Each structure stands twice: as C-alpha cells, then as structure tokens.
Amino acid sequence: MKLILTISLGVAVSFAGYAQNNKITIPHTVEIGGEPPIWVSSSGISGEALQVLQFDLNVQGFAFTNVDNAQYQISGSANGNLQGRITDRISKANVLSKSYSGASLRRQVHAFVDDFMTQLQRKPICQTRVAFKGITGQNSEIFVSDFDGANAQSITHDNTIAAAPCWAGHNEMFYVSYKLNHADIFSQDLGNGSRKAFARYGGSNMSPAVSPDRSKVAMILSKDGWTDLYVCNIDGTGLTRLTKSPQDESSPCWSPDSKYICFASKENERRALRKISASGGTAKVIGTTGGINPTEPDWSPDGKYIAFTSQTGSFQICVVPAEGGEAIVLVEGEDPSWSPNSRTLCCSRRTGDGYVLSLLDVPTKLHRDISHITGSRSQSQPSWAR
Amino acid sequence: MRSYKAIQLLGLGLVLTVAAVGCKKKTTGVTPLPKAGLYGSGDSGTVDPGAAGKLNDGDKSTSGGISSEDIAKNGIGQQNNHANWIKDAEALKAETVHFEYDSTVIKSGDKAKVGHVADYLKNNVGAAIEVDGHCDERGTDEYNRSLGERRALAIREQLVGLGVDASRVDTLSFGRDKPVDTGHSEASHAKNRRGEFVVLTPPGAK
Numbered sequence: 001m002k003l004i005l006t007i008s009l010g011v012a013v014s015f016a017g018y019a020q021n022n023k024i025t026i027p028h029t030v031e032i033g034g035e036p037p038i039w040v041s042s043s044g045i046s047g048e049a050l051q052v053l054q055f056d057l058n059v060q061g062f063a064f065t066n067v068d069n070a071q072y073q074i075s076g077s078a079n080g081n082l083q084g085r086i087t088d089r090i091s092k093a094n095v096l097s098k099s100y101s102g103a104s105l106r107r108q109v110h111a112f113v114d115d116f117m118t119q120l121q122r123k124p125i126c127q128t129r130v131a132f133k134g135i136t137g138q139n140s141e142i143f144v145s146d147f148d149g150a151n152a153q154s155i156t157h158d159n160t161i162a163a164a165p166c167w168a169g170h171n172e173m174f175y176v177s178y179k180l181n182h183a184d185i186f187s188q189d190l191g192n193g194s195r196k197a198f199a200r201y202g203g204s205n206m207s208p209a210v211s212p213d214r215s216k217v218a219m220i221l222s223k224d225g226w227t228d229l230y231v232c233n234i235d236g237t238g239l240t241r242l243t244k245s246p247q248d249e250s251s252p253c254w255s256p257d258s259k260y261i262c263f264a265s266k267e268n269e270r271r272a273l274r275k276i277s278a279s280g281g282t283a284k285v286i287g288t289t290g291g292i293n294p295t296e297p298d299w300s301p302d303g304k305y306i307a308f309t310s311q312t313g314s315f316q317i318c319v320v321p322a323e324g325g326e327a328i329v330l331v332e333g334e335d336p337s338w339s340p341n342s343r344t345l346c347c348s349r350r351t352g353d354g355y356v357l358s359l360l361d362v363p364t365k366l367h368r369d370i371s372h373i374t375g376s377r378s379q380s381q382p383s384w385a386r
Numbered sequence: 387m388r389s390y391k392a393i394q395l396l397g398l399g400l401v402l403t404v405a406a407v408g409c410k411k412k413t414t415g416v417t418p419l420p421k422a423g424l425y426g427s428g429d430s431g432t433v434d435p436g437a438a439g440k441l442n443d444g445d446k447s448t449s450g451g452i453s454s455e456d457i458a459k460n461g462i463g464q465q466n467n468h469a470n471w472i473k474d475a476e477a478l479k480a481e482t483v484h485f486e487y488d489s490t491v492i493k494s495g496d497k498a499k500v501g502h503v504a505d506y507l508k509n510n511v512g513a514a515i516e517v518d519g520h521c522d523e524r525g526t527d528e529y530n531r532s533l534g535e536r537r538a539l540a541i542r543e544q545l546v547g548l549g550v551d552a553s554r555v556d557t558l559s560f561g562r563d564k565p566v567d568t569g570h571s572e573a574s575h576a577k578n579r580r581g582e583f584v585v586l587t588p589p590g591a592k
Contacts, residue, residue: 133527140563161563164528176531182465182558183531201463204535204559207528220532222539222557223463227532236462250532264529295529309526334526353568381527 034330034365037063041070049078049109055148056113056126058368059344059359072116082108086116095119106150123341129385130337130346131155131165131173132357134376141376142175144190147339147346147384149357149370155188167385168210168234174198174217176206185219198236207251210234211258212301216278218242218252218261229263231278242276243283251296254278255322256303262286264295264308273297273308273320291318291327296335300342301386307336307345307362317347319362330365333358340386347382354378466556468514471586478503478515478583483541485579488525488533490540492581500541503583504548512591514554516584517541521562522575534559541581556586 040062045053053074054064067073072095076084082105086095096116100108107127114124125147134143134154142165145152156162160178168174174187180197183204188195199205203222210217211234218231224241229249232239243249245267252263255275262275265283271293274283286306288294293311300307303322310316310327315334320327333347334355343362348355349369357379360367373379481503483496492500507515519534519541538557546552567574 161560163531163561163563178558180465181469182556183535184461184465197461199463200461200465202466203539203557204531205463206531206535206559220528221463222535222559225543226539227535232462239462248529248532248536250529251526295526311525315526 035061035363037061037364037366038072039063039065039070040072040074041065041067042074043067044075045078045082045084047078049082049105052106052109052148053113055368056110058366059148059361060113060117060122060125061343061361061364061366063364063366078105078109080105082112084112086119110146110148122343125339125341125344128340129170130357131167131175131383131385132348132379133163133165133381134373135354135378135380136376142173142177143373143376143379144173145373148359149373149379152373152375154375155190155193164207164381165383166208166210167383169214170385174208174210176208185217199232209252209254209261211254211278212256213258215258218254218263218278220250220252229261229276231261240280242278242280253298253306255299256301262297262299262306264297271295273306273324285324286320286322287324288318288320288327289325290329291316291320294318294327298337298345300338301340302342304342305362307338309334309336309347315350317345317360330362331358331360331367333360335381336360337382337384338386339384346384348380355380357382466514466553468516468556468586470589471514472589472591473516474585474587475582477585478506481583483581484576485537485581487522487575487579489579490533490536492540492544497544500544501548504545504550506585507545507550507554510585512588514556514586515545515550516556516558516586517545518582518584519557519559520564520566520578520580520582522578523562523565523570524575525562527561531559531561531563534561537579537581 038061040057071089073087073089082100085097088095096119098115100111110126114126117124128147129144130147131142131144133140139159140161140163141154141156142162143152143154156177158177158179162175162177165173165175171190172187173190176183177186183206184197185199185205185208186195187198199219201221201223206220208217208219215234216231217234220227221230227248228241229243229252230239230241247266249263249265252261254261259278260275261278262273265272265274273286273288273294275286276283291310294308296309298307305319306322307319310318314332317330317333317336318327333349336345336347338345345360345362347358349358355378357370358367481499483492483499517538519538521530521534538559542555542557545555565578567577
C-alpha cells in the first residue's frame with residue numbers, strides 16, 4: 001500500500017504542476033483502475049518496433065496518448081536500426097537521444113526502453129528472461145523466453161510432465177520432471193545443458209525454490225508420509241524438515257536476504273501465508289486481510305511486498321506488505337513472479353482451456369497478455385530471472 | 387516516491403544525456419548493445435542475434451552421454467526401486483476412488499475398493515502398486531500437486547493399515563495435470579478428483 005500511495009503522490013504532484021503550467025487536461029479514460037499511468041506519445045516509429053515499444057512501456061506503467069497530452073514525447077525511426085529520442089514536455093529536457101544497432105530490431109527497442117527507465121532511475125527489465133511451464137500436446141516442458149515471451153525455447157524434452165521452474169542465478173534452472181517415473185527435482189545448467197537429479201526421495205518431490213544467494217533450496221517433500229516443507233543446502237547436504245503438520249504446505253519462496261521462507265499453508269482449517277526461518281523454528285502467519293485463501297507467494301526482490309494468488313472461485317493476483325496487513329487485489333490471474341525491479345509481475349491467466357502469461361504493472365494495474373509464444377499451446381508458472 | 391525522485395532527477399538525466407550525445411558524436415553515432423550472455427546481464431560486446439539459439443537442450447546433452455540412469459545416480463534421496471517395473475494401469479481401473487473438493491478423506495463407499503487392492507497385493511506377492519493422486523482444476527498448480535500427493539498418501543495409509551508392506555506402495559501426484567475429463571462442470575471436476583492404482587510387476591516376471 002505504501003509503495004502505491006507514495007508513487008501516486010509523486011505522479012499526482014508532477015501532473016498537477018503540468019496541468020497548471022500548460023493548461024492541458026490529462027485524459028482519464030484508462031480502462032484499468034488504480035494509479036494514473038505516465039502518458040507518452042510516439043511518432044516516427046511503426047510496425048513491430050512500435051508494438052514492442054508499446055508493450056514494453058505499458059507493462060511498466062506508461063500509456064500512449066497524442067503528443068499534446070503526453071508528458072514524454074517519443075520520436076524516432078526504426079528502419080533496420082532504431083534511432084530514438086525522448087523529450088520531457090514538462091521540463092523541456094531531452095531525456096534520451098540514442099541510436100542502436102545489432103541484434104534484432106526488437107532487442108534494440110528493448111535497449112531503448114531500458115535506457116529510458118535508467119534515466120527515470122528505474123532498474124531496467126526489458127532484456128531479462130522468464131521461465132515457464134509450457135503445455136505441448138499431452139505433456140508439459142520447461143521453457144525460457146525473453147521477458148515479453150519472444151524467443152521461447154524449451155530446455156527440457158522429457159515428453160512427460162515438467163513443471164515449477166525456478167531460477168538459481170541466471171544460468172541454472174531447478175524444476176520438477178516426471179522423466180524417471182516419479183515427481184523428482186532436477187537442476188540444469190543452461191550454458192551446457194547438463195543436468196542432474198537434485199531430489200529423488202520416495203513420494204513426490206515438489207516446488208523447488210532456490211534462495212536468492214544460491215546457498216539453499218526449499219521444497220515440498222512427502223517422504224515422511226505427508227507433504228511438508230524442507231530445506232537443504234544447494235549441494236544437497238543438510239536436509240532439514242521445517243514443518244511437521246497434519247495439514248498442508250505448498251509453494252515456498254524466499255525473502256531477498258535468504259533468511260526466511262514464505263509458504264502457503266492450512267492450519268486449523270484456516271488458509272494463510274506463513275513465514276519461517278530457514279534455520280527452523282516456529283512459522284508465523286503473514287496476514288492477508290482481504291486476500292482470501294492465499295497461495296503461491298512471491299517475495300519482491302526489494303523485500304517490501306509479497307505477491308500471491310487468492311482463490312475465491314476464480315483466481316486473483318494480490319499484493320500485501322511483507323510484514324502482513326491489508327492485501328490489495330489487483331487483477332485476475334495466478335502464480336505471480338516479481339520482476340527484478342519489484343514493480344512488474346508476470347503471472348498466468350486462464351483463457352478458455354489454457355493459460356497465457358500476462359505482465360502487470362503493480363502501481364497502475366496496467367497489464368498486457370503475451371499473446372504469441374511459440375512452441376507451446378498454454379503457458380503457466382512463470383519464474384522471472386532476477 | 388521513485389517517480390517523484392525521477393522527475394527531480396531529470397536534470398541529472400539531462401546532463402547524462404548530453405554526455406551520451408557528446409559521446410555519440412565522437413564515435414559513429416551508434417550505441418552497441420550489451421551482449422546477451424546466455425542468461426547473464428553483465429556481459430558487454432556486440433550483440434549476437436543467435437544468442438538465444440545457444441541455449442542447449444537437455445536431451446542433446448543427455449544423448450551426449452548422460453543417460454536416465456546417470457541422472458538418477460546424482461541427487462539426494464532414494465526413490466522406491468520400482469522405476470523399471472512394468473506398469474499396468476488397467477488391471478485395477480475399476481477400483482479408482484474419488485474425493486470431495488479439496489479433501490483427502492477416502493469416502494466410506496470407496497473403502498471397499500482400497501480393500502480389493504489390498505487383496506490383490508496379497509494374492510500377487512511379487513507385485514507392487516503405484517497410487518496416483520489427481521485433482522480438479524480449481525486449485526493452483528503446485529497446491530494441487532501437493533494435494534494429489536496427500537490423496538495418494540491417504541490411500542497408501544489405508545493399504546498399510548490393511549497389512550500391505552509399505553515398501554510395496556509408491557505414491558505419485560499428477561496434481562491437475564492429467565484430468566480424465568477436461569470439462570469445467572462439477573461433474574467433470576468430480577471425475578478428476580481421484581486416486582488411481584497402477585500395478586507394478588518386476589521386469590522379466592512371467
């Protein structure tokens with residue numbers, strides 16, 4: 001709540017000043033509620049480059065309008081190489097003026113938007129990657145793509161179920177595969193493709209979560225007769241059972257300092273998010289007032305918020321302060337994963353019989369589905385590399 | 387606050403931009419993109435358009451020398467040793483048990499089915515059983531994977547209570563990944579919330 005309110009204040013102040021000085025009415029016709037977007041206009045850039053530009057900016061809280069109503073005026077050309085210029089119409093400052101070459105035009109636009117975000121003191125995200133579970137025929141495989149779904153590639157070809165991908169740094173993936181006839185956890189080096197079984201206890205080995213410092217792995221195991229939360233070192237040593245409950249635990253995630261594990265649980269018939277020290281102890285409830293039946297938590301990299309899925313007949317993406325409190329219900333969706341800059345969420349959304357990935361700018365609730373991902377007919381369980 | 391700061395800092399941005407523009411004029415007017423290290427972010431250099439294509443696929447390297455058996459040797463834990471046993475999902479299909487929404491309780495009407503499976507195992511001493519837990523689509527992915535496992539474990543518990551050796555009962559959860567009915571009605575959901583029995587026999591047995 002604090003994040004959203006303060007951002008609101010900042011934006012409101014800047015827009016108020018803008019409107020007063022320039023006698024311009026900012027349009028209020030955004031279909032999605034929440035904080036006002038930052039208005040931008042674009043000229044001279046067309047085709048695929050424009051589509052990429054719009055997508056990249058929409059999912060970071062920018063909306064497009066005509067030049068008279070825009071705070072930032074983007075102009076340029078994209079004939080093979082992108083040349084872009086951004087002017088702040090409030091301060092009249094030239095924010096960015098750059099030319100790009102190499103790679104694809106798509107990538108050049110990503111770099112341009114990243115440079116823009118850097119000028120706005122935001123950590124850029126347009127050249128990051130996401131992993132997800134993609135449905136292929138009757139099976140599912142683990143895929144990796146650009147943050148916007150482009151260049152999707154499967155990293156498994158197990159012809160069975162593969163699920164629950166989780167990055168371990170930027171070059172290694174943990175996931176569950178049924179390749180060896182059980183639900184086992186594997187780790188795979190994305191540089192040379194080599195992989196190994198990580199956890200193959202009796203029963204199901206589920207929901208791996210690697211700590212941000214890459215020192216530990218939390219997971220759900222059933223080897224002791226019920227599904228409980230376990231943690232061990234990244235080399236597999238020091239397995240510790242953290243919960244011993246007749247109820248259930250699922251979907252562990254880590255605090256950014258790698259000290260706590262947050263997970264979904266049910267105790268005394270009450271579903272709640274809980275957190276527990278990675279070295280053991282008593283789990284404490286993280287209150288999610290207004291976010292019913294919380295599950296699939298993901299702790300923001302800046303430590304301030306936990307995003308989760310609320311199950312109420314349909315599924316909603318919610319955000320709550322990491323210490324617990326009032327949950328903010330954002331949009332329909334499942335399984336949120338934070339961007340490296342703690343502002344955008346990647347989640348999955350049900351459409352007909354499948355799922356699509358969707359990117360959501362938390363402060364403005366601006367969101368865009370990723371409509372065309374090649375290689376799979378349904379995409380879910382996103383994990384953002386960060 | 388970030389946005390407000392950003393506005394304030396645009397002056398700085400302007401300075402930086404001027405610096406960048408100045409730089410641009412000295413060079414060719416082109417800013418090279420950082421190289422896409424496979425998944426790194428810090429590499430620099432010329433962009434390689436094929437960088438994404440470098441991603442190795444698991445199977446290619448598997449065929450390059452890592453077999454399933456090799457993969458299985460690594461890691462922690464020891465799965466039950468029925469990996470290469472022959473699976474028969476048909477023999478006990480009639481004994482499939484069904485669950486209420488979000489429940490792991492075996493309904494009284496279904497307890498006789500578990501009893502039949504226990505009898506089968508007593509009459510086929512060389513066989514083992516895999517109990518597969520499944521869910522409907524209403525929970526989330528990993529919640530359901532965990533719920534399906536608990537359904538399988540609840541059935542396993544009853545089999546053990548009926549005298550079956552625990553080492554003969556494997557459990558496996560498919561969560562919501564393997565519905566028998568892909569509809570979205572309660573009738574479809576009810577069919578999908580189930581525990582199935584797969585008979586396992588050692589390779590080479592009769």
